Amino acid sequence: MKADRSPTRNSPGGWICFLAHFLIILSAWTLVIKYIFPISYAAAHGLPLTSHVFWDLWPVAHLWLAWVLLKPKFYTAWLAIVMSAIEIVIIVTLFYRFLSSPEPEWTIWRTNWFINKIFVLSCFILIFVTFIRPNRKRTNTVSP
Numbered sequence: 352m353k354a355d356r357s358p359t360r361n362s363p364g365g366w367i368c369f370l371a372h373f374l375i376i377l378s379a380w381t382l383v384i385k386y387i388f389p390i391s392y393a394a395a396h397g398l399p400l401t402s403h404v405f406w407d408l409w410p411v412a413h414l415w416l417a418w419v420l421l422k423p424k425f426y427t428a429w430l431a432i433v434m435s436a437i438e439i440v441i442i443v444t445l446f447y448r449f450l451s452s453p454e455p456e457w458t459i460w461r462t463n464w465f466i467n468k469i470f471v472l473s474c475f476i477l478i479f480v481t482f483i484r485p486n487r488k489r490t491n492t493v494s495p
Contacts, residue, residue: 367420370481373474374417378410380470384463385410403460409438409471416478428482435479442472 389403419427449455
């Protein structure tokens with residue numbers, strides 16, 4: 352018997368589904384860049400395993416937002432707007448501080464961090480614009 356794939360009242364549209372999957376891929380990418388690659392490198396070179404790890408829980412927050420985009424709740428739009436605004440401010444501030452230093456340190460670790468942040472910033476700008484637009488079609492539970 353085939354599963355019913357017809358859209359339901361609370362199912363996200365194609366663009367929202369894309370953004371959710373972007374967040375899922377971004378979380379996986381972030382885990383590789385911030386944890387798996389640095390720990391593997393340290394293990395291969397006999398260094399303390401956490402010597403190059405950038406600790407944070409953003410991948411968990413990104414997965415939560417992805418889940419909420421795929422399974423909309425009453426707070427979906429507000430969560431998307433607030434989390435996006437916070438991420439954008441943090442990343443722009445980090446970029447400003449890093450790029451304004453006289454000689455930014457361009458190690459493999461900083462390069463990985465910088466590329467990761469470019470993708471995170473891009474994703475959250477798209478999410479922010481999607482949910483903040485006043486002319487956005489207001490349907491179901493994904494709009495404020």
